[in-house]
Amino acid sequence: NFFSNSTIQRQSKLRTDENWIQEKMTDNKTRYVLMNRNEIVVIPTNKRHLTLLNVNYEMIEKYLPANNRNFVFLGEQDKQCIFAVHLEKLVLAEIVKLHQEARVIHAFPGALKLRQDEASLYSHAVGMLSWQRSQRFCSVCGNATVIKDAGYKLTCSNHKCSTHKGAVSASYPRVDPTIISAVISPDQSRTVLARQPRFPPGMFSCIAGFVEPGESVEACCVREVEEEVGLRVHDVSYLSSQFWPMPASLMLGCLATADGELSVDSAELEDGRWFTREEVVDMMCGRHAGGLFVPPVQAIAHQLLQTWV
Amino acid sequence: NFFSNSTIQRQSKLRTDENWIQEKMTDNKTRYVLMNRNEIVVIPTNKRHLTLLNVNYEMIEKYLPANNRNFVFLGEQDKQCIFAVHLEKLVLAEIVKLHQEARVIHAFPGALKLRQDEASLYSHAVGMLSWQRSQRFCSVCGNATVIKDAGYKLTCSNHKCSTHKGAVSASYPRVDPTIISAVISPDQSRTVLARQPRFPPGMFSCIAGFVEPGESVEACCVREVEEEVGLRVHDVSYLSSQFWPMPASLMLGCLATADGELSVDSAELEDGRWFTREEVVDMMCGRHAGGLFVPPVQAIAHQLLQTWV
Numbered sequence: 311n312f313f314s315n316s317t318i319q320r321q322s323k324l325r326t327d328e329n330w331i332q333e334k335m336t337d338n339k340t341r342y343v344l345m346n347r348n349e350i351v352v353i354p355t356n357k358r359h360l361t362l363l364n365v366n367y368e369m370i371e372k373y374l375p376a377n378n379r380n381f382v383f384l385g386e387q388d389k390q391c392i393f394a395v396h397l398e399k400l401v402l403a404e405i406v407k408l409h410q411e412a413r414v415i416h417a418f419p420g421a422l423k424l425r426q427d428e429a430s431l432y433s434h435a436v437g438m439l440s441w442q443r444s445q446r447f448c449s450v451c452g453n454a455t456v457i458k459d460a461g462y463k464l465t466c467s468n469h470k471c472s473t474h475k476g477a478v479s480a481s482y483p484r485v486d487p488t489i490i491s492a493v494i495s496p497d498q499s500r501t502v503l504a505r506q507p508r509f510p511p512g513m514f515s516c517i518a519g520f521v522e523p524g525e526s527v528e529a530c531c532v533r534e535v536e537e538e539v540g541l542r543v544h545d546v547s548y549l550s551s552q553f554w555p556m557p558a559s560l561m562l563g564c565l566a567t568a569d570g571e572l573s574v575d576s577a578e579l580e581d582g583r584w585f586t587r588e589e590v591v592d593m594m595c596g597r598h599a600g601g602l603f604v605p606p607v608q609a610i611a612h613q614l615l616q617t618w619v
Numbered sequence: 620n621f622f623s624n625s626t627i628q629r630q631s632k633l634r635t636d637e638n639w640i641q642e643k644m645t646d647n648k649t650r651y652v653l654m655n656r657n658e659i660v661v662i663p664t665n666k667r668h669l670t671l672l673n674v675n676y677e678m679i680e681k682y683l684p685a686n687n688r689n690f691v692f693l694g695e696q697d698k699q700c701i702f703a704v705h706l707e708k709l710v711l712a713e714i715v716k717l718h719q720e721a722r723v724i725h726a727f728p729g730a731l732k733l734r735q736d737e738a739s740l741y742s743h744a745v746g747m748l749s750w751q752r753s754q755r756f757c758s759v760c761g762n763a764t765v766i767k768d769a770g771y772k773l774t775c776s777n778h779k780c781s782t783h784k785g786a787v788s789a790s791y792p793r794v795d796p797t798i799i800s801a802v803i804s805p806d807q808s809r810t811v812l813a814r815q816p817r818f819p820p821g822m823f824s825c826i827a828g829f830v831e832p833g834e835s836v837e838a839c840c841v842r843e844v845e846e847e848v849g850l851r852v853h854d855v856s857y858l859s860s861q862f863w864p865m866p867a868s869l870m871l872g873c874l875a876t877a878d879g880e881l882s883v884d885s886a887e888l889e890d891g892r893w894f895t896r897e898e899v900v901d902m903m904c905g906r907h908a909g910g911l912f913v914p915p916v917q918a919i920a921h922q923l924l925q926t927w928v
Contacts, residue, residue: 314835316833323846436832437831437832444758447756448758450753452756452762452763453761455758479753479793479866480758482829484789485795521796523742523792523862523864524740524743526620527860527869533631551835551837551857552835553835
């Protein structure tokens with residue numbers, strides 16, 4: 311699936327080797343991926359596709375953060391190391407000026423046009439860097455945090471903090487498991503699609519929601535479908551998963567069976583309906599008479615629907 | 620699976636209804652589950668099983684936290700509301716004195732003896748309450764946090780904090796997706812089991828590790844198996860999942876295929892070997908000649924191995 315299909319070797323054992331990381335950081339063969347929150351620096355490869363701007367140490371040496379913040383080692387690919395850095399908007403603009411064709415674009419929908427391996431680099435980087443930005447202070451004692459292990463670990467600067475006495479999950483990157491489910495009628499003829507208020511006009515998608523403490527994937531799917539559209543799901547089967555960089559969800563794609571009248575939760579959803587297979591095919595192909603559509607092929611919702619139709 | 624098999628209705632829409640929550644909190648029909656970090660208050664139901672001590676509002680009114688901290692609404696079961704509270708050790712001891720047969724025990728291995736529906740209540744409670752305790756300060760600005768929505772949401776007390784401008788994941792309970800994989804030889808005759816240094820002597824289990832930003836379940840499984848035992852996995856199939864309350868992992872159980880010589884990562888693992896099906900059956904039944912064994916039936920590793928043997 312898109313956003314999780316990397317050929318990079320993460321080399322997690324080397325993250326703690328400060329000398330090795332330092333050496334690779336300053337190596338001019340090393341590649342840097344640049345971003346600012348929801349913006350990325352890209353070069354168009356053709357009319358439809360984009361690649362991330364490829365810069366080396368010499369080009370961005372003077373902009374690099376001194377304290378390991380806003381900075382992460384992504385891994386190695388064909389013996390080339392790849393790092394990502396979060397830079398100020400003005401700095402990005404300055405770098406872009408030096409590269410013909412380069413431009414800064416908004417990551418959504420921009421990242422959907424990245425080549426698949428580049429999309430994975432982007433999702434890895436945004437997941438790590440947004441976690442770092444959200445963890446400037448220790449959530450247990452309120453003191454400043456320190457980033458370690460090439461961006462992958464966070465410790466509290468207060469040595470008396472209880473976090474130093476044991477591993478706490480807040481020290482490691484956060485990934486939010488989320489179920490997304492195609493709900494299919496027992497005769498396989500219809501599926502439930504719903505609209506969140508923040509969706510673009512006309513877009514409908516599968517039912518989704520965060521996994522809570524104490525739940526399995528399957529139990530979460532049953533709860534979310536019941537809460538959002540009032541249907542009791544009979545069985546749930548996992549199909550595949552995808553990381554979704556908004557900023558760090560692990561989307562767990564499922565198929566489930568249910569039938570009956572919908573009772574849509576109007577606090578969360580704007581609309582929810584049963585759609586026939588023919589309608590969904592039209593929505594997937596962009597030829598629905600009412601102008602309705604489903605998420606693009608890069609989204610796991612599209613993959614789930616494709617498996618069903 | 621154990622720890623995720625609840626019959627409780629979480630009633631997530633009612634969490635924001637302060638009046639309803641207040642009313643149910645003080646209702647003497649409401650049940651409270653009591654704990655202190657890694658300790659729980661239980662009553663033996665028979666020689667082998669435990670249930671959580673069942674107390675009502677009257678019994679613990681004076682101990683309840685005033686600021687919604689250390690406190691969570693778990694849901695409704697047969698029209699009875701269930702809350703969980705984290706109390707000081709001395710308070711737990713005081714309450715236990717009032718109840719014949721009740722006692723405070725360490726949750727591990729104690730919680731493994733709970734009835735399955737009670738184990739789910741425990742895992743839901745510990746996941747929520749340990750998250751709350753780890754989030755006393757805003758990780759973005761360092762100011763104190765405020766708990767809302769019956770324990771499920773956290774906001775920053777500093778109204779100028781950027782977290783008030785948009786949803787941030789730190790505001791919601793953290794669940795860490797973790798893969799656990801049985802690695803099987805292509806002829807189905809052998810599986811890989813490994814020992815972490817913290818395991819009880821003689822215990823071997825499947826390969827496990829946290830999902831990182833940018834990974835799918837399947838990609839994480841490939842990476843973890845390669846990192847820990849040096850084998851390249853050919854295919855990965857998801858089997859089932861379970862929440863594991865240590866304190867809040869979503870264990871995603873997979874089967875994967877690989878073969879060859881192991882190269883065990885000695886920094887993370889104490890030992891790792893191929894075991895035959897016969898050996899694994901002996902380890903599951905507690906009759907292995909060398910005294911080796913696998914995790915108990917409550918652990919997903921056991922379920923994965925059972926599916927294979």
